[in-house]
Amino acid sequence: xxRPRSLTQDQIAEAALAxxxxxxLPALSMRAVAAELGMSTMAxxxxxxxxxxxxxxxxxxxxxxxxxxxxxxxxxxxxIAVLVARMRxxxxxxxxxxxxxxxxxxxxxxxxxxxxxxLGVLADAGVEGRxxxxxxxxxxxxxxxxIQLEHLASLSGAGTTALAGLPRAEFPYTAETAGHARLVxxxxxxxxxxxxxxxxxRDT
Amino acid sequence: xxRPRSLTQDQIAEAALAxxxxxxLPALSMRAVAAELGMSTMAxxxxxxxxxxxxxxxxxxxxxxxxxxxxxxxxxxxxIAVLVARMRxxxxxxxxxxxxxxxxxxxxxxxxxxxxxxLGVLADAGVEGRxxxxxxxxxxxxxxxxIQLEHLASLSGAGTTALAGLPRAEFPYTAETAGHARLVxxxxxxxxxxxxxxxxxRDT
DNA sequence: CGTGTAGGTGTACGGCATACGCTCACCATT
DNA sequence: AATGGTGAGCGTATGCCGTACACCTACACG
Numbered sequence: 001x002x003r004p005r006s007l008t009q010d011q012i013a014e015a016a017l018a019x020x021x022x023x024x025l026p027a028l029s030m031r032a033v034a035a036e037l038g039m040s041t042m043a044x045x046x047x048x049x050x051x052x053x054x055x056x057x058x059x060x061x062x063x064x065x066x067x068x069x070x071x072x073x074x075x076x077x078x079x080i081a082v083l084v085a086r087m088r089x090x091x092x093x094x095x096x097x098x099x100x101x102x103x104x105x106x107x108x109x110x111x112x113x114x115x116x117x118x119l120g121v122l123a124d125a126g127v128e129g130r131x132x133x134x135x136x137x138x139x140x141x142x143x144x145x146x147i148q149l150e151h152l153a154s155l156s157g158a159g160t161t162a163l164a165g166l167p168r169a170e171f172p173y174t175a176e177t178a179g180h181a182r183l184v185x186x187x188x189x190x191x192x193x194x195x196x197x198x199x200x201x202r203d204t
Numbered sequence: 205x206x207r208p209r210s211l212t213q214d215q216i217a218e219a220a221l222a223x224x225x226x227x228x229l230p231a232l233s234m235r236a237v238a239a240e241l242g243m244s245t246m247a248x249x250x251x252x253x254x255x256x257x258x259x260x261x262x263x264x265x266x267x268x269x270x271x272x273x274x275x276x277x278x279x280x281x282x283x284i285a286v287l288v289a290r291m292r293x294x295x296x297x298x299x300x301x302x303x304x305x306x307x308x309x310x311x312x313x314x315x316x317x318x319x320x321x322x323l324g325v326l327a328d329a330g331v332e333g334r335x336x337x338x339x340x341x342x343x344x345x346x347x348x349x350x351i352q353l354e355h356l357a358s359l360s361g362a363g364t365t366a367l368a369g370l371p372r373a374e375f376p377y378t379a380e381t382a383g384h385a386r387l388v389x390x391x392x393x394x395x396x397x398x399x400x401x402x403x404x405x406r407d408t
Numbered sequence: 409c410g411t412g413t414a415g416g417t418g419t420a421c422g423g424c425a426t427a428c429g430c431t432c433a434c435c436a437t438t
Numbered sequence: 439a440a441t442g443g444t445g446a447g448c449g450t451a452t453g454c455c456g457t458a459c460a461c462c463t464a465c466a467c468g
Contacts, residue, residue, distance in 0.1 A: 099303075105353075112378060113375075116374070116375050116376075119377035119381055130384055132384070133384045133388055134397055135400065137353065137393055137397055138350075138396070138400045140349070141349035142346045142349055142397075144349035144352060145346055145347065145348035146341070146342075148306060149344060152309070166316070171317075171320050173320055174320050177340065180337045184338065189337070189338060192334075193342030196338070196339065196404030197346070197404060199403065200399065200401060
Protein backbone atom coordinates (compact mmCIF):
# COMPACT_ATOMS: atom_id res chain seq x y z
CA UNK A 1 0.00 0.00 0.00
CA UNK A 2 2.54 2.58 1.02
CA ARG A 3 5.23 4.13 -1.02
CA PRO A 4 7.98 1.57 -1.73
CA ARG A 5 11.45 1.87 -0.27
CA SER A 6 13.91 3.35 -2.69
CA LEU A 7 17.11 2.13 -1.00
CA THR A 8 18.43 -1.08 0.49
CA GLN A 9 20.64 -1.21 3.56
CA ASP A 10 23.39 -2.49 1.31
CA GLN A 11 23.30 0.65 -0.77
CA ILE A 12 23.57 2.70 2.39
CA ALA A 13 26.54 0.67 3.59
CA GLU A 14 28.19 1.14 0.22
CA ALA A 15 27.68 4.88 0.36
CA ALA A 16 29.16 5.01 3.85
CA LEU A 17 32.11 2.91 2.74
CA ALA A 18 32.64 5.23 -0.20
CA UNK A 19 32.77 8.19 2.18
CA UNK A 20 35.28 6.41 4.39
CA UNK A 21 37.48 5.32 1.51
CA UNK A 22 37.47 8.77 -0.03
CA UNK A 23 37.61 11.10 2.96
CA UNK A 24 38.68 8.91 5.85
CA LEU A 25 36.89 7.61 8.89
CA PRO A 26 36.62 10.96 10.70
CA ALA A 27 34.60 12.26 7.75
CA LEU A 28 31.95 9.61 8.30
CA SER A 29 28.78 11.30 9.50
CA MET A 30 25.09 10.92 8.90
CA ARG A 31 25.20 14.14 6.93
CA ALA A 32 28.04 12.94 4.72
CA VAL A 33 26.37 9.63 3.92
CA ALA A 34 23.08 11.33 3.19
CA ALA A 35 24.83 13.73 0.85
CA GLU A 36 26.56 10.80 -0.83
CA LEU A 37 23.14 9.29 -1.47
CA GLY A 38 21.64 12.58 -2.54
CA MET A 39 19.03 12.66 0.17
CA SER A 40 18.44 14.60 3.34
CA THR A 41 20.12 13.64 6.56
CA MET A 42 16.94 12.51 8.24
CA ALA A 43 15.86 10.29 5.39
CA UNK A 44 18.70 8.02 6.43
CA UNK A 45 16.92 7.32 9.68
CA UNK A 46 14.16 5.55 7.75
CA UNK A 47 16.65 2.82 6.96
CA UNK A 48 18.93 2.85 9.94
CA UNK A 49 18.28 3.21 13.67
CA UNK A 50 21.30 5.31 14.47
CA UNK A 51 24.93 5.86 13.68
CA UNK A 52 25.91 2.67 15.48
CA UNK A 53 23.83 0.62 13.09
CA UNK A 54 25.25 2.44 10.09
CA UNK A 55 28.72 1.50 11.26
CA UNK A 56 27.61 -2.06 11.84
CA UNK A 57 26.36 -2.25 8.27
CA UNK A 58 29.68 -1.03 6.92
CA UNK A 59 31.56 -3.64 8.94
CA UNK A 60 29.19 -6.34 7.77
CA UNK A 61 29.66 -5.27 4.19
CA UNK A 62 33.43 -5.53 4.46
CA UNK A 63 33.58 -8.67 6.57
CA UNK A 64 30.78 -10.39 4.73
CA UNK A 65 32.71 -10.24 1.49
CA UNK A 66 35.43 -12.62 2.58
CA UNK A 67 35.52 -15.79 0.53
CA UNK A 68 34.94 -18.74 2.85
CA UNK A 69 35.05 -21.54 0.34
CA UNK A 70 37.34 -24.18 1.77
CA UNK A 71 40.84 -23.85 0.36
CA UNK A 72 41.60 -27.45 -0.45
CA UNK A 73 44.53 -29.53 -1.45
CA UNK A 74 47.11 -28.49 1.10
CA UNK A 75 47.90 -28.95 4.76
CA UNK A 76 45.43 -27.75 7.36
CA UNK A 77 47.82 -25.04 8.44
CA UNK A 78 48.02 -23.72 4.93
CA UNK A 79 44.25 -23.77 4.60
CA ILE A 80 43.89 -21.67 7.74
CA ALA A 81 46.59 -19.35 6.47
CA VAL A 82 44.53 -18.81 3.32
CA LEU A 83 41.40 -17.98 5.30
CA VAL A 84 43.34 -15.56 7.48
CA ALA A 85 44.97 -13.93 4.49
CA ARG A 86 41.62 -13.43 2.77
CA MET A 87 40.33 -11.67 5.83
CA ARG A 88 43.42 -9.51 6.07
CA UNK A 89 43.20 -8.57 2.42
CA UNK A 90 39.55 -7.65 2.60
CA UNK A 91 39.94 -5.46 5.63
CA UNK A 92 43.22 -4.07 4.35
CA UNK A 93 41.50 -2.85 1.21
CA UNK A 94 39.58 -0.40 3.40
CA UNK A 95 42.00 0.77 6.07
CA UNK A 96 39.57 3.36 7.35
CA UNK A 97 37.17 0.68 8.54
CA UNK A 98 39.74 -1.02 10.75
CA UNK A 99 38.73 0.80 13.93
CA UNK A 100 35.09 0.06 13.18
CA UNK A 101 35.72 -3.65 12.75
CA UNK A 102 37.02 -3.64 16.30
CA UNK A 103 34.02 -2.00 17.85
CA UNK A 104 31.47 -4.02 15.92
CA UNK A 105 33.23 -7.29 15.41
CA UNK A 106 31.42 -9.14 18.16
CA UNK A 107 28.03 -8.70 16.56
CA UNK A 108 29.08 -9.47 13.03
CA UNK A 109 27.62 -12.40 11.19
CA UNK A 110 30.51 -12.25 8.79
CA UNK A 111 33.09 -12.90 11.48
CA UNK A 112 31.00 -15.73 12.86
CA UNK A 113 30.88 -17.37 9.47
CA UNK A 114 34.62 -16.96 9.11
CA UNK A 115 35.16 -18.45 12.55
CA UNK A 116 32.96 -21.36 11.62
CA UNK A 117 35.09 -21.99 8.56
CA UNK A 118 38.28 -21.90 10.62
CA LEU A 119 36.76 -24.22 13.22
CA GLY A 120 35.93 -26.63 10.44
CA VAL A 121 39.54 -26.80 9.34
CA LEU A 122 40.69 -27.22 12.92
CA ALA A 123 38.24 -30.03 13.42
CA ASP A 124 39.53 -31.75 10.28
CA ALA A 125 43.00 -31.45 11.71
CA GLY A 126 41.89 -33.29 14.80
CA VAL A 127 41.98 -30.33 17.15
CA GLU A 128 39.19 -30.88 19.64
CA GLY A 129 37.42 -29.45 22.67
CA ARG A 130 39.24 -26.92 24.76
CA UNK A 131 42.23 -26.92 22.42
CA UNK A 132 40.02 -25.93 19.53
CA UNK A 133 38.48 -23.05 21.43
CA UNK A 134 41.90 -21.76 22.38
CA UNK A 135 43.23 -22.19 18.87
CA UNK A 136 40.38 -20.23 17.32
CA UNK A 137 40.61 -17.40 19.80
CA UNK A 138 44.36 -17.33 19.41
CA UNK A 139 44.10 -17.06 15.65
CA UNK A 140 41.42 -14.42 15.90
CA UNK A 141 43.40 -12.41 18.43
CA UNK A 142 46.54 -12.52 16.36
CA UNK A 143 44.75 -11.63 13.16
CA UNK A 144 42.84 -8.77 14.69
CA UNK A 145 45.88 -7.42 16.50
CA UNK A 146 48.19 -7.70 13.53
CA ILE A 147 45.77 -5.97 11.19
CA GLN A 148 45.47 -3.13 13.63
CA LEU A 149 49.16 -2.77 14.27
CA GLU A 150 49.68 -2.66 10.56
CA HIS A 151 47.12 0.02 9.80
CA LEU A 152 47.01 2.19 12.87
CA ALA A 153 50.77 2.28 13.20
CA SER A 154 51.44 3.22 9.62
CA LEU A 155 48.55 5.64 9.63
CA SER A 156 50.78 8.46 10.70
CA GLY A 157 54.13 6.87 10.08
CA ALA A 158 55.05 8.51 13.35
CA GLY A 159 55.94 5.14 14.77
CA THR A 160 58.93 4.57 12.59
CA THR A 161 60.13 8.15 12.67
CA ALA A 162 59.82 8.19 16.45
CA LEU A 163 62.00 5.10 16.52
CA ALA A 164 64.79 6.97 14.82
CA GLY A 165 65.02 9.56 17.56
CA LEU A 166 65.15 7.16 20.47
CA PRO A 167 67.88 7.37 23.08
CA ARG A 168 70.16 4.56 21.96
CA ALA A 169 71.30 3.85 25.48
CA GLU A 170 67.85 3.09 26.81
CA PHE A 171 66.70 1.11 23.79
CA PRO A 172 69.60 -0.95 22.52
CA TYR A 173 67.54 -3.87 21.25
CA THR A 174 64.85 -1.71 19.73
CA ALA A 175 67.46 0.28 17.87
CA GLU A 176 69.13 -2.84 16.57
CA THR A 177 65.80 -4.44 15.73
CA ALA A 178 64.65 -1.37 13.82
CA GLY A 179 67.43 -2.04 11.36
CA HIS A 180 66.18 -5.56 10.68
CA ALA A 181 62.57 -4.40 10.65
CA ARG A 182 63.13 -2.36 7.54
CA LEU A 183 64.20 -5.50 5.74
CA VAL A 184 61.03 -7.42 6.52
CA UNK A 185 58.04 -6.35 4.47
CA UNK A 186 54.55 -6.25 5.93
CA UNK A 187 53.31 -9.40 4.18
CA UNK A 188 56.23 -11.50 5.36
CA UNK A 189 55.93 -10.14 8.85
CA UNK A 190 52.25 -10.94 9.01
CA UNK A 191 52.79 -14.42 7.66
CA UNK A 192 55.73 -14.96 10.01
CA UNK A 193 53.66 -14.10 13.04
CA UNK A 194 50.82 -16.27 11.86
CA UNK A 195 53.21 -19.18 11.49
CA UNK A 196 54.18 -18.77 15.12
CA UNK A 197 50.58 -19.32 16.14
CA UNK A 198 50.03 -22.14 13.65
CA UNK A 199 53.16 -23.96 14.77
CA UNK A 200 51.89 -23.72 18.33
CA UNK A 201 48.64 -25.52 17.55
CA ARG A 202 49.03 -29.25 18.04
CA ASP A 203 47.08 -31.50 15.71
CA THR A 204 45.91 -35.04 16.29
CA UNK B 205 58.48 35.40 36.46
CA UNK B 206 54.93 34.47 35.60
CA ARG B 207 52.39 32.72 37.72
CA PRO B 208 53.46 29.13 38.39
CA ARG B 209 51.67 26.15 36.99
CA SER B 210 49.26 24.59 39.41
CA LEU B 211 48.86 21.25 37.68
CA THR B 212 51.08 18.62 36.12
CA GLN B 213 50.18 16.66 33.02
CA ASP B 214 50.05 13.60 35.23
CA GLN B 215 47.31 15.08 37.34
CA ILE B 216 45.36 15.83 34.19
CA ALA B 217 45.81 12.30 32.93
CA GLU B 218 44.64 10.98 36.28
CA ALA B 219 41.55 13.16 36.19
CA ALA B 220 40.75 11.95 32.70
CA LEU B 221 41.28 8.35 33.75
CA ALA B 222 38.97 8.89 36.70
CA UNK B 223 36.27 10.16 34.36
CA UNK B 224 36.71 7.15 32.08
CA UNK B 225 36.69 4.65 34.94
CA UNK B 226 33.63 6.21 36.52
CA UNK B 227 31.48 7.19 33.55
CA UNK B 228 32.94 5.29 30.62
CA LEU B 229 34.89 6.36 27.59
CA PRO B 230 32.01 8.14 25.81
CA ALA B 231 31.79 10.48 28.80
CA LEU B 232 35.36 11.65 28.25
CA SER B 233 35.28 15.26 27.13
CA MET B 234 37.31 18.35 27.76
CA ARG B 235 34.43 19.72 29.77
CA ALA B 236 34.19 16.62 31.95
CA VAL B 237 37.90 16.55 32.71
CA ALA B 238 37.92 20.25 33.51
CA ALA B 239 35.00 19.76 35.87
CA GLU B 240 36.82 16.83 37.48
CA LEU B 241 39.73 19.17 38.15
CA GLY B 242 37.51 21.99 39.29
CA MET B 243 38.62 24.40 36.62
CA SER B 244 37.18 25.91 33.50
CA THR B 245 37.21 24.00 30.26
CA MET B 246 39.61 26.31 28.55
CA ALA B 247 42.15 26.22 31.36
CA UNK B 248 42.88 22.68 30.26
CA UNK B 249 44.30 24.01 27.03
CA UNK B 250 47.13 25.63 28.97
CA UNK B 251 48.41 22.12 29.69
CA UNK B 252 47.32 20.17 26.68
CA UNK B 253 47.28 21.00 22.99
CA UNK B 254 44.04 19.28 22.18
CA UNK B 255 41.91 16.27 22.93
CA UNK B 256 44.31 13.99 21.09
CA UNK B 257 47.07 14.87 23.48
CA UNK B 258 44.80 14.36 26.47
CA UNK B 259 44.07 10.86 25.25
CA UNK B 260 47.75 10.25 24.66
CA UNK B 261 48.49 11.20 28.25
CA UNK B 262 45.90 8.79 29.56
CA UNK B 263 47.35 5.97 27.50
CA UNK B 264 50.84 6.82 28.67
CA UNK B 265 49.67 6.84 32.26
CA UNK B 266 48.19 3.37 31.95
CA UNK B 267 50.91 1.84 29.81
CA UNK B 268 53.72 3.53 31.66
CA UNK B 269 52.72 1.87 34.90
CA UNK B 270 53.60 -1.63 33.76
CA UNK B 271 56.39 -3.17 35.79
CA UNK B 272 59.29 -3.98 33.46
CA UNK B 273 61.75 -5.36 35.97
CA UNK B 274 63.05 -8.60 34.50
CA UNK B 275 61.16 -11.57 35.89
CA UNK B 276 64.00 -13.93 36.69
CA UNK B 277 64.50 -17.48 37.67
CA UNK B 278 62.41 -19.27 35.08
CA UNK B 279 62.47 -20.15 31.41
CA UNK B 280 62.51 -17.38 28.85
CA UNK B 281 59.00 -18.27 27.77
CA UNK B 282 57.76 -17.85 31.29
CA UNK B 283 59.54 -14.53 31.61
CA ILE B 284 57.81 -13.24 28.51
CA ALA B 285 54.51 -14.59 29.78
CA VAL B 286 54.98 -12.53 32.94
CA LEU B 287 55.66 -9.35 30.97
CA VAL B 288 52.63 -9.96 28.79
CA ALA B 289 50.44 -10.70 31.79
CA ARG B 290 51.51 -7.50 33.51
CA MET B 291 50.52 -5.52 30.48
CA ARG B 292 47.19 -7.29 30.22
CA UNK B 293 46.46 -6.71 33.88
CA UNK B 294 47.32 -3.03 33.72
CA UNK B 295 45.17 -2.36 30.71
CA UNK B 296 42.44 -4.66 31.96
CA UNK B 297 42.15 -2.62 35.13
CA UNK B 298 40.82 0.21 32.97
CA UNK B 299 38.67 -1.36 30.27
CA UNK B 300 37.48 2.01 29.05
CA UNK B 301 40.95 2.92 27.84
CA UNK B 302 41.29 -0.11 25.60
CA UNK B 303 40.11 1.67 22.45
CA UNK B 304 42.44 4.57 23.23
CA UNK B 305 45.45 2.32 23.64
CA UNK B 306 44.85 1.18 20.08
CA UNK B 307 44.73 4.62 18.57
CA UNK B 308 47.71 5.95 20.47
CA UNK B 309 49.83 2.87 20.94
CA UNK B 310 52.32 3.68 18.22
CA UNK B 311 53.45 6.88 19.84
CA UNK B 312 53.65 5.56 23.38
CA UNK B 313 56.96 5.51 25.19
CA UNK B 314 55.48 2.96 27.60
CA UNK B 315 54.90 0.41 24.88
CA UNK B 316 58.37 1.00 23.48
CA UNK B 317 59.90 0.32 26.85
CA UNK B 318 57.82 -2.81 27.20
CA UNK B 319 58.89 -3.93 23.74
CA UNK B 320 62.50 -3.32 24.67
CA UNK B 321 62.10 -5.55 27.73
CA UNK B 322 60.56 -8.32 25.64
CA LEU B 323 63.30 -7.99 23.04
CA GLY B 324 65.83 -8.37 25.83
CA VAL B 325 64.35 -11.68 26.90
CA LEU B 326 64.17 -12.85 23.31
CA ALA B 327 67.82 -11.97 22.82
CA ASP B 328 68.76 -13.92 25.94
CA ALA B 329 66.90 -16.87 24.49
CA GLY B 330 69.04 -16.68 21.40
CA VAL B 331 66.35 -15.39 19.06
CA GLU B 332 68.11 -13.15 16.58
CA GLY B 333 67.63 -10.91 13.57
CA ARG B 334 64.54 -11.36 11.47
CA UNK B 335 63.21 -14.03 13.81
CA UNK B 336 63.33 -11.63 16.70
CA UNK B 337 61.44 -8.93 14.83
CA UNK B 338 58.75 -11.39 13.87
CA UNK B 339 58.53 -12.80 17.39
CA UNK B 340 58.09 -9.37 18.94
CA UNK B 341 55.45 -8.28 16.47
CA UNK B 342 53.68 -11.60 16.86
CA UNK B 343 53.58 -11.26 20.62
CA UNK B 344 52.44 -7.67 20.38
CA UNK B 345 49.75 -8.52 17.86
CA UNK B 346 48.42 -11.39 19.91
CA UNK B 347 48.45 -9.38 23.12
CA UNK B 348 46.75 -6.38 21.60
CA UNK B 349 44.18 -8.49 19.81
CA UNK B 350 43.39 -10.68 22.77
CA ILE B 351 42.95 -7.75 25.13
CA GLN B 352 40.55 -6.18 22.68
CA LEU B 353 38.54 -9.30 22.05
CA GLU B 354 38.24 -9.73 25.77
CA HIS B 355 37.03 -6.25 26.56
CA LEU B 356 35.14 -5.13 23.51
CA ALA B 357 33.31 -8.41 23.17
CA SER B 358 32.21 -8.58 26.75
CA LEU B 359 31.42 -4.91 26.73
CA SER B 360 27.89 -5.58 25.64
CA GLY B 361 27.75 -9.29 26.31
CA ALA B 362 25.87 -9.36 23.04
CA GLY B 363 28.45 -11.72 21.62
CA THR B 364 27.60 -14.65 23.80
CA THR B 365 23.86 -14.08 23.72
CA ALA B 366 23.96 -13.77 19.95
CA LEU B 367 25.71 -17.13 19.85
CA ALA B 368 22.77 -18.76 21.57
CA GLY B 369 20.36 -17.77 18.83
CA LEU B 370 22.43 -18.98 15.90
CA PRO B 371 20.97 -21.27 13.29
CA ARG B 372 22.44 -24.61 14.38
CA ALA B 373 22.54 -25.92 10.86
CA GLU B 374 24.76 -23.20 9.52
CA PHE B 375 27.08 -23.10 12.53
CA PRO B 376 27.63 -26.63 13.78
CA TYR B 377 31.17 -26.12 15.03
CA THR B 378 30.47 -22.75 16.58
CA ALA B 379 27.51 -24.18 18.45
CA GLU B 380 29.56 -27.09 19.72
CA THR B 381 32.49 -24.87 20.56
CA ALA B 382 30.31 -22.45 22.49
CA GLY B 383 29.64 -25.23 24.95
CA HIS B 384 33.33 -25.74 25.60
CA ALA B 385 33.95 -22.00 25.65
CA ARG B 386 31.87 -21.58 28.74
CA LEU B 387 34.20 -23.96 30.54
CA VAL B 388 37.36 -22.02 29.75
CA UNK B 389 37.75 -18.88 31.80
CA UNK B 390 39.24 -15.71 30.37
CA UNK B 391 42.61 -16.06 32.09
CA UNK B 392 43.16 -19.60 30.89
CA UNK B 393 42.06 -18.71 27.42
CA UNK B 394 44.44 -15.78 27.25
CA UNK B 395 47.31 -17.87 28.56
CA UNK B 396 46.45 -20.71 26.23
CA UNK B 397 46.60 -18.44 23.21
CA UNK B 398 49.84 -16.91 24.38
CA UNK B 399 51.35 -20.36 24.73
CA UNK B 400 50.52 -21.02 21.10
CA UNK B 401 52.67 -18.07 20.10
CA UNK B 402 55.42 -18.87 22.57
CA UNK B 403 55.62 -22.47 21.42
CA UNK B 404 55.95 -21.22 17.87
CA UNK B 405 59.02 -19.16 18.65
CA ARG B 406 62.17 -21.17 18.13
CA ASP B 407 65.07 -20.47 20.48
CA THR B 408 68.74 -20.98 19.87
C1' DC C 409 55.89 48.53 44.45
C1' DG C 410 55.07 48.38 39.70
C1' DT C 411 55.09 45.31 35.55
C1' DG C 412 55.04 41.67 32.24
C1' DT C 413 54.23 36.96 31.59
C1' DA C 414 51.43 33.28 31.69
C1' DG C 415 47.37 31.09 34.20
C1' DG C 416 42.49 31.02 34.24
C1' DT C 417 37.66 32.38 32.48
C1' DG C 418 33.48 33.37 29.54
C1' DT C 419 31.63 33.64 25.26
C1' DA C 420 30.88 32.17 20.74
C1' DC C 421 31.03 29.26 16.57
C1' DG C 422 30.53 25.48 13.71
C1' DG C 423 29.62 20.59 13.45
C1' DC C 424 27.74 16.56 15.28
C1' DA C 425 23.65 12.94 16.34
C1' DT C 426 19.10 12.85 16.64
C1' DA C 427 13.89 13.85 18.46
C1' DC C 428 9.82 15.59 16.48
C1' DG C 429 6.22 16.91 13.38
C1' DC C 430 5.05 17.96 8.85
C1' DT C 431 3.99 17.09 3.76
C1' DC C 432 2.95 14.34 0.11
C1' DA C 433 3.70 10.15 -3.02
C1' DC C 434 2.06 5.88 -3.53
C1' DC C 435 -1.19 2.00 -3.67
C1' DA C 436 -5.55 -0.66 -2.35
C1' DT C 437 -9.92 -0.07 -2.00
C1' DT C 438 -14.29 1.59 -3.43
C1' DA D 439 -12.09 7.65 -11.18
C1' DA D 440 -12.13 9.18 -6.59
C1' DT D 441 -10.45 8.45 -1.90
C1' DG D 442 -8.01 7.38 2.24
C1' DG D 443 -4.26 5.61 5.04
C1' DT D 444 0.43 4.42 5.45
C1' DG D 445 5.02 5.42 5.66
C1' DA D 446 8.95 7.86 2.84
C1' DG D 447 11.41 11.94 2.98
C1' DC D 448 12.39 16.65 4.80
C1' DG D 449 13.08 20.96 7.90
C1' DT D 450 13.71 22.52 12.20
C1' DA D 451 15.39 22.53 16.81
C1' DT D 452 18.04 20.84 20.85
C1' DG D 453 21.92 19.82 23.27
C1' DC D 454 26.19 17.95 23.05
C1' DC D 455 31.11 18.38 21.41
C1' DG D 456 36.07 20.64 20.47
C1' DT D 457 38.20 24.77 20.45
C1' DA D 458 39.43 29.95 18.77
C1' DC D 459 39.52 34.34 20.80
C1' DA D 460 39.55 38.18 23.87
C1' DC D 461 39.59 39.26 28.27
C1' DC D 462 40.88 39.53 33.33
C1' DT D 463 44.19 38.41 37.14
C1' DA D 464 47.70 36.35 40.20
C1' DC D 465 52.13 35.94 40.72
C1' DA D 466 57.62 36.38 40.59
C1' DC D 467 60.84 39.36 39.51
C1' DG D 468 63.11 44.09 38.92
